[in-house]
Structure formats: structure tokens, C-alpha cells
Amino acid sequence: MDRLINGVLFENMVKGGAENLYANKGIVNDLNVFPIPDGDTGDNMYMTIDSGASAPSSDGDGLGEVSAHIAHGMLLGARGNSGVILSRIFAGIAAGLEGVEEADIKTFGEALKKGSAEAYNAVSVPVEGTILTVFRDAVSFAGERINAETTLEGYFADLITELRRSLERTPDLLDVLKEAGVVDSGGAGLVYIVEGMKNAVYGEQITRTDHGAPSSAHNINIDTFTSDSVLEFGYCTEFLLRLQKSKIDLDKFDINEFTELVKSLGDSVVSFRDGTIVKVHVHTMTPGVVLNEVQKYGEFLTLKIENMMLQHNETVIENRFEFKKENVRKKFGVVAVASGEGLKEMFRSLGADEVVDGGQSMNPSSGDFIKAFEKINADNILVFPNNGNVILAAMQAADMYDKSVIKVVPTKTVGEGYSALSMLDSEGKTADEAAEEAEEYAKGVVTGFVSRAGRTTEMDGVSITTGDFIGFSDDVVYSDSPDKCAAASVLCDKLDAGSFDVIILLAGKGATDEEAERLYDELTEKYKDTEIIMQNGGQPLHDFILVLE
Amino acid sequence: MFVIFTDTDTDLTPKRAADYGYHLISMPYSYDGKTIYPYEDFDEFKDKEFYDMLRGGVLPTTSAISKEKYLEYFEPYFKNGDDILYVHFSEAMTMTFTNMRAAVSELHEKYPAANFYTVDTKGITIESYIIVLEIGELYKAGKSAQEIIEWAKDNVLNYSCYLFADDLKFFKRSGRVSGFSAAMGTLIGVRPIITMNAEGKMVSIGKERGKKNALNRLLAYMEEKGEDVKNHPIIIGHTDDDADVEEISAMIRAKYGEDTNIEVVAANPTAGSHCGPNCLGISFRSVKRD
Numbered sequence: 001m002d003r004l005i006n007g008v009l010f011e012n013m014v015k016g017g018a019e020n021l022y023a024n025k026g027i028v029n030d031l032n033v034f035p036i037p038d039g040d041t042g043d044n045m046y047m048t049i050d051s052g053a054s055a056p057s058s059d060g061d062g063l064g065e066v067s068a069h070i071a072h073g074m075l076l077g078a079r080g081n082s083g084v085i086l087s088r089i090f091a092g093i094a095a096g097l098e099g100v101e102e103a104d105i106k107t108f109g110e111a112l113k114k115g116s117a118e119a120y121n122a123v124s125v126p127v128e129g130t131i132l133t134v135f136r137d138a139v140s141f142a143g144e145r146i147n148a149e150t151t152l153e154g155y156f157a158d159l160i161t162e163l164r165r166s167l168e169r170t171p172d173l174l175d176v177l178k179e180a181g182v183v184d185s186g187g188a189g190l191v192y193i194v195e196g197m198k199n200a201v202y203g204e205q206i207t208r209t210d211h212g213a214p215s216s217a218h219n220i221n222i223d224t225f226t227s228d229s230v231l232e233f234g235y236c237t238e239f240l241l242r243l244q245k246s247k248i249d250l251d252k253f254d255i256n257e258f259t260e261l262v263k264s265l266g267d268s269v270v271s272f273r274d275g276t277i278v279k280v281h282v283h284t285m286t287p288g289v290v291l292n293e294v295q296k297y298g299e300f301l302t303l304k305i306e307n308m309m310l311q312h313n314e315t316v317i318e319n320r321f322e323f324k325k326e327n328v329r330k331k332f333g334v335v336a337v338a339s340g341e342g343l344k345e346m347f348r349s350l351g352a353d354e355v356v357d358g359g360q361s362m363n364p365s366s367g368d369f370i371k372a373f374e375k376i377n378a379d380n381i382l383v384f385p386n387n388g389n390v391i392l393a394a395m396q397a398a399d400m401y402d403k404s405v406i407k408v409v410p411t412k413t414v415g416e417g418y419s420a421l422s423m424l425d426s427e428g429k430t431a432d433e434a435a436e437e438a439e440e441y442a443k444g445v446v447t448g449f450v451s452r453a454g455r456t457t458e459m460d461g462v463s464i465t466t467g468d469f470i471g472f473s474d475d476v477v478y479s480d481s482p483d484k485c486a487a488a489s490v491l492c493d494k495l496d497a498g499s500f501d502v503i504i505l506l507a508g509k510g511a512t513d514e515e516a517e518r519l520y521d522e523l524t525e526k527y528k529d530t531e532i533i534m535q536n537g538g539q540p541l542h543d544f545i546l547v548l549e
Numbered sequence: 550m551f552v553i554f555t556d557t558d559t560d561l562t563p564k565r566a567a568d569y570g571y572h573l574i575s576m577p578y579s580y581d582g583k584t585i586y587p588y589e590d591f592d593e594f595k596d597k598e599f600y601d602m603l604r605g606g607v608l609p610t611t612s613a614i615s616k617e618k619y620l621e622y623f624e625p626y627f628k629n630g631d632d633i634l635y636v637h638f639s640e641a642m643t644m645t646f647t648n649m650r651a652a653v654s655e656l657h658e659k660y661p662a663a664n665f666y667t668v669d670t671k672g673i674t675i676e677s678y679i680i681v682l683e684i685g686e687l688y689k690a691g692k693s694a695q696e697i698i699e700w701a702k703d704n705v706l707n708y709s710c711y712l713f714a715d716d717l718k719f720f721k722r723s724g725r726v727s728g729f730s731a732a733m734g735t736l737i738g739v740r741p742i743i744t745m746n747a748e749g750k751m752v753s754i755g756k757e758r759g760k761k762n763a764l765n766r767l768l769a770y771m772e773e774k775g776e777d778v779k780n781h782p783i784i785i786g787h788t789d790d791d792a793d794v795e796e797i798s799a800m801i802r803a804k805y806g807e808d809t810n811i812e813v814v815a816a817n818p819t820a821g822s823h824c825g826p827n828c829l830g831i832s833f834r835s836v837k838r839d
Contacts, residue, residue: 124612125644256615257584263610264579293582346737422739423756501759502738531760533738549738549758 004102007066013197015206018053020196031185041185044080051077062101067094082186092118129173131186137166233308234285240301333378340539369397380431384417407435415447415547448546504547506537551632558638559677569685580609596815600789600826609822613645619652632664639749671749675786675832676710712830713740719825781834
């Protein structure tokens with residue numbers, strides 16, 4: 001067996017880790033995949049390890065004491081999801097080294113395993129494909145290879161080999177990473193830390209430079225959240241809470257129950273207890289509620305709340321991260337044409353990647369479709385034109401575009417398009433098969449429209465008065481009435497709506513809530529065996545669209 | 550002596566538990582900062598109230614219970630010299646059993662003579678419920694823990710459950726159903742059909758347009774996969790969907806005879822937090838699950 005690890009060496013290792021992460025933290029920041037989930041992973045992890053590495057030097061202390069000291073420093077400085085997990089890794093390592101003066105590789109390896117287990121414990125719902133997985137894989141790989149001949153350098157080489165391999169596997173475990181074409185940022189930060197620790201193992205004397213704490217205030221762009229913005233991601237909220245005897249019975253305090261409480265108020269919860277200090281990281285829409293609730297248990301030592309929609313200014317990075325992968329191409333993409341916010345949203349929530357604005361009153365061009373194809377970046381793209389006048393432009397775009405297999409499903413109404421898309425399951429199918437299936441689903445669908453008549457005339461045996469509402473389907477007029485609900489109701493009768501399974505009623509821009517409700521009630525009363533669903537389509541031109549499936 | 554346990558995720562109520570002598574482990578859910586343990590924090594589950602709250606936009610979360618909780622449940626019986634058989638909901642859907650094992654191994658050191666057995670129903674709500682009832686009968690008939698475990702090995706997969714979902718928001722959020730294509734979102738008028746597979750996981754197996762078709766499809770599975778259904782319990786479970794309960798009961802009776810025995814259960818709130826309102830399912834004795 002090789003030399004032993006003492007307190008001085010371990011302290012030097014952590015410093016080395018901090019320095020190397022500092023040098024590379026821009027690269028780690030750049031790996032953030034979410035709009036801005038959590039601030040920047042690189043900064044957060046650096047601030048965490050820095051507050052461990054800058055804890056006052058402890059010359060002459062044993063390994064156990066030094067590691068406890070460092071872990072405590074990290075606890076106080078931990079921020080961000082990955083930072084908090086990192087601090088738990090070191091807390092676990094410290095627990096594994098408790099009372100140890102000097103550790104051999106085997107003891108050290110076991111302590112690292114403890115670090116991994118402790119990190120898993122701290123997270124309410126451990127997610128694979130993150131720093132958790134990367135660290136666990138590495139300590140288990142390197143641990144298995146320890147034998148009588150293993151040197152400390154060899155052990156660290158094994159750790160780093162597997163850290164990197166596991167990091168490259170993270171996109172296979174976590175779809176968000178694959179879609180963003182990156183590896184996990186927390187895992188990447190860990191790679192830099194362990195590489196820095198290795199420098200110390202090789203005898204490099206690490207000198208710490210005071211980089212100062214990067215204040216998040218000056219590198220965020222507050223213009224990214226304006227008076228028109230809608231809070232979508234909530235607040236990243238972090239605090240250290242000192243449990244108070246005056247408030248609770250410390251012996252009965254259960255961190256699991258406390259965590260459940262926090263989880264009910266937000267997500268991405270990481271929390272743990274260290275003596276009478278509780279560290280919590282949570283994403284929540286209502287930080288005030290969280291603070292009020294937890295203050296029942298103690299008082300705050302530190303507190304940080306950040307709006308997650310504020311975009312941090314991009315750090316300019318010269319060297320691209322070597323693990324960065326090509327933007328992943330989707331297997332299937334969907335383009336649908338619709339107008340009206342409600343209708344567009346319906347298509348989006350059904351899984352349309354791009355909704356091209358258009359329809360009866362405004363037909364999109366082939367160029368509009370090609371732009372949508374470019375954005376989607378998929379092997380196969382299905383197009384739902386949803387209007388007879390749009391099908392040709394879509395087909396022409398499909399002919400012109402050769403970077404994807406494009407299939408146009410010739411849906412003539414939004415009803416056909418919606419119905420086909422809601423039943424379609426493209427998984428495991430070729431573009432041809434999926435398009436064929438979608439076309440099949442669209443076949444049985446009847447779409448009726450109610451619009452205001454533009455002139456007085458007689459059509460299909462119905463006398464039409466300007467200003468009245470007419471009900472029509474497939475270019476045949478079935479009803480005319482000064483009341484739009486009556487026009488819709490008669491149209492339904494003529495189309496034998498009661499024989500269908502489902503009627504989806506899309507209220508247009510021109511229909512009031514009261515009118516929509518009146519029609520809904522009337523149809524529900526009339527067609528007892530049919531399921532009737534009312535949606536706000538917000539479409540122009542058609543006061544009501546009735547989708548009969 | 551041995552005592553039997555199950556958990557509230559199997560839909561067993563204290564009243565039905567008493568019919569067989571089951572002890573109940575309460576699986577919690579949380580919302581608005583409150584964590585609620587079914588039948589510990591309330592006596593009777595008011596399903597209508599609960600699912601109306603979900604309709605109103607509340608999205609509860611659920612969590613694993615702690616090791617300490619398991620210690621509280623199990624220790625008194627081990628102390629007493631009893632063995633325990635725990636018939637639980639699907640291990641493939643939860644992490645809570647890690648805490649359970651930690652508790653049991655701690656208790657084993659203290660009570661080395663005590664035996665702890667488990668049966669994984671590879672289901673949740675009515676998929677588990679039907680198995681819990683069958684095992685309850687065996688227990689009442691005086692079968693030993695070994696005999697019950699042998700029975701479970703051969704029979705657990707012979708109970709199937711098919712259900713339809715309404716608002717996929719709940720399922721998608723919980724991440725507990727596989728097979729939904731990534732694109733699938735809010736489906737209007739279309740109901741995904743879900744079953745529990747042999748691994749004890751929920752999988753989506755297709756969609757039906759309109760409620761009638763969805764109900765017909767559930768019944769079709771019962772006819773296709775059912776095996777000696779009339780001599781075993783038939784369970785209808787729902788998340789506040791009374792009208793459809795009536796309808797499918799009538800359909801089952803029309804097919805299997807007016808004397809067919811059907812038990813209707815309200816899906817427990819913890820599992821219901823992951824399903825949302827307006828879901829309906831049936832479970833029955835069947836050929837082996839896929």
C-alpha cells in the first residue's frame with residue numbers, strides 16, 4: 001500500500017479542487033440547460049468548496065478533524081442544488097474519516113463511498129444522470145480496483161477515468177441533457193474538483209488566491225423580467241436555519257417530516273440537518289410562505305432568494321467544453337397550422353413542436369413552413385395544414401426541404417388536425433406509417449363552423465340574411481339564425497351530432513363566455529350519450545367550431 | 550403468531566382491514582404545507598371533497614415515510630414475539646421500502662428471533678386491493694406465512710387492472726407511467742388506457758376517443774384476459790367518477806350476470822394525487838400479466 005493521507009494533504013487536496021474548479025467554472029456555468037434554474041452551477045459549486053477550503057488552516061490536526069472542519073465550512077457556504085449536494089459529499093467523507101489520524105487508500109475509498117451515500121440521502125428525490133450518479137460510479141469503480149499495489153496516484157487516476165466516463169453517460173440517463181446536447185453541469189464541476197485534488201496528490205503546493213465572492217447581483221440582467229413578465233420558474237430559495245429550543249422540541253425534530261413540509265411548498269428540494277442547523281434549497285413560487293412556515297422551527301442564519309427567470313449574463317468562453325455534444329436531433333416533429341391563441345395552445349399542448357399562424361383568413365407560405373422545419377430539427381416531420389387552402393403550400397415546402405423526411409397529413413380543418421394528433425402515437429413508426437395512421441384518424445371527423453354571413457343570399461336551400469349567423473360544414477350551409485347559438489344548435493342536428501362519441505366545442509373570439517355556456521348547456525341536454533367538451537379556441541372569423549369525432 | 554400488514558396505497562380502509570385483521574401503514578400526501586397521513590389524520594376519506602380540491606388546481610405531492618415511522622409500526626409486534634407479513638404496494642413505484650428495510654434490519658439486531666416477510670402486490674390501488682383481499686381470506690383461513698408467500702409467488706400476477714385516465718397532467722407530473730410519448734399532453738376527449746405490468750409498473754397501452762369507447766375497452770380486457778372472474782373479487786376503483794362507476798357496473802352485470810359481485814372503492818388520496826380526478830379502473834382475476 002502507498003503512503004497515507006494526513007490532514008495537511010487532504011486540506012491541500014480540497015484547495016487544489018477549489019482552484020481548478022475556479023479556473024474552469026465558466027465552462028461549468030455554460031452547461032446549464034434550463035432557462036435559468038438555479039443561477040450558475042459553476043459559481044455555486046465554487047462558492048461551496050471555497051468556503052470549505054478557506055476555513056482557517058488547521059496545522060497539526062488529524063485527518064478526521066480537518067475533514068470535519070472543511071465539511072462544516074462547506075455546509076455554511078453551500079448554495080445551489082449541486083453545491084448543496086457537494087457539501088453533503090464532503091460531510092459524508094468527514095463522517096467516514098471521523099477519529100482517523102491518517103488514512104490508507106482503502107479507508108479513504110470507504111469514506112468517499114460514505115460521501116456518496118450521504119449525498120443520496122440529502123436529496124428528497126435523487127435523480128440519476130446528475131452529480132450523484134457521477135460520483136457514485138467513480139468511487140465504486142476506483143474502490144473495486146484497490147489492491148496491495150495501488151498507489152494514491154493510481155487511485156485518483158481511476159477515479160478521474162470513471163468520473164469522465166460516467167459524466168459522458170449522463171445524457172443517456174436524463175432526457176433534458178440529451179435534448180440540450182450537454183452533460184450534467186454538477187457532474188462536470190465535480191470532475192474539475194477531483195482533477196484539482198489530484199494535483200495536490202502529485203505534490204503540487206496549492207496557493208489560494210482570494211477571488212472574492214462573485215456577487216450574483218452584478219452579473220444578472222434584471223431586464224429579463226419586466227412588468228409584463230409572468231413568473232414561470234419561481235424563486236430559487238436557500239437558507240440556513242438554526243433550530244430554536246424555544247420553538248420546538250429538538251429531540252423530536254424529524255428532518256424527514258420537515259423535508260416533506262418544504263416539498264409541499266416547492267420542488268427541487270435538497271435539505272439536511274447538521275446539529276441544530278438545517279440547510280434547505282428549494283424552488284418555489286411563494287418564498288414568503290416557505291419562510292413563514294420554516295420560521296416556526298427556528299431562526300435564519302443566512303437567506304438567499306433569486307428570481308429564476310433573471311438570465312445571468314453569458315460568460316464568454318473561449319474553449320468549448322470538451323464533453324459538449326452535438327444538438328440532439330429528434331426522431332419525430334410536428335408542425336400544425338392554427339390561428340387564435342387558445343387553438344394554438346391546444347395544438348402545442350398536444351405535442352405540436354411548431355404552430356404556424358394561419359388558417360382561413362391568412363394562408364401561411366411555403367417559407368413559413370420551411371422556417372418551422374429548420375427550428376424543429378427532426379428526422380421526420382408530420383405537417384397538419386388544417387385548411388384546404390394550406391395543403392398545397394405545405395406540400396410544396398415538403399418538396400423543397402431535404403434535411404428531414406416530411407409528410408403532409410392533408411387535414412382540411414382544425415378539427416381533423418386536432419383529432420388526428422390527439423390519437424396518434426408515432427413511437428416506433430416510420431414517417432409513412434405515422435402519417436397514414438394520422439390520416440386514418442382524421443377520416444371520421446366532421447367539423448362544423450358558425451360564422452357571420454357577409455351577404456344576403458340563398459344557398460343549399462337555406463335563406464341567408466346579412467348579419468345573421470350561418471352554420472356550415474364542408475362548404476355546405478345548414479343553418480341561419482340571428483342567434484349564433486341557435487345556428488350552432490341546428491347545425492349540430494343536421495350533422496347528427498348525437499351519433500358521435502365526442503363533441504369538442506371551440507369558442508371563437510366573437511363568442512362571449514355566456515354564449516359559449518348557453519350552447520354547451522343546450523347540447524349537453526340534447527345529446528345525452530355524447531361527451532361534450534368546451535374549449536376556448538380564441539379563433540378569429542368562426543364564432544364556434546364544432547369538432548364531431 | 551404472525552400479524553399481517555398492508556398500506557393505505559392498496560386502498561384498504563380501516564373498516565375493511567378489520568374484516569381480515571390487517572394492520573395499516575399510512576402513506577402520506579402533502580399540499581399547502583400540510584402533510585396528511587390517511588386514517589391517522591382523518592377517520593373517513595371524503596373522496597369527493599379531495600378530488601374536487603384537485604379539480605380546483607391543488608397538486609398534492611407524496612413522500613416516502615421515514616425509518617422511524619416503520620420502527621413505530623413494527624417494533625411492538627416484534628417485541629411481543631410476533632412475526633410480520635407485510636403485503637405492500639409495488640416496490641417498482643417507490644423508494645419508501647429502502648427506509649422500511651433499514652428499519653427492519655435495525656429491529657433484527659434487537660429481536661434476532663423475529664421474522665419479517667413481504668409480498669409485493671406489484672400494483673397500487675385496486676391492483677393491490679384485490680390481492681390484499683385474497684391474502685386476507687387465506688390469513689383468516691389460518692394459512693401460515695410460508696403458505697401465503699407460496700400462494701403469492703404463483704398468483705400475484707394473475708390479477709390484472711385496467712384503467713383510463715382523464716387529465717394527463719397528474720400522471721405526467723408524477724412520472725410514474727411509462728409509454729406516454731414525450732409529446733403527449735393535454736388530451737381533450739381522448740382517454741389513455743393504462744395497465745400494470747408484470748414488473749409492477751404502470752404502462753400506457755393506447756388511447757380511446759370518447760368515454761363510451763374507453764369503458765367498452767376496459768370491459769373488453771376483462772373478457773379477453775379474465776379467468777374465473779366470478780369466483781374471485783371484481784373491483785371497480787375510481788377517483789370521484791360516480792357516473793362511470795354506475796355505467797361499468799351495469800355493463801359488467803349485463804355480461805356476467807346480475808348476481809355478479811362487484812366491490813367499488815374510492816382510490817386512496819395518496820395514489821389519487823398521481824392520477825387526478827375522473828379516472829376509472831377495474832381489477833379482476835386474469836391470465837398472467839404481460
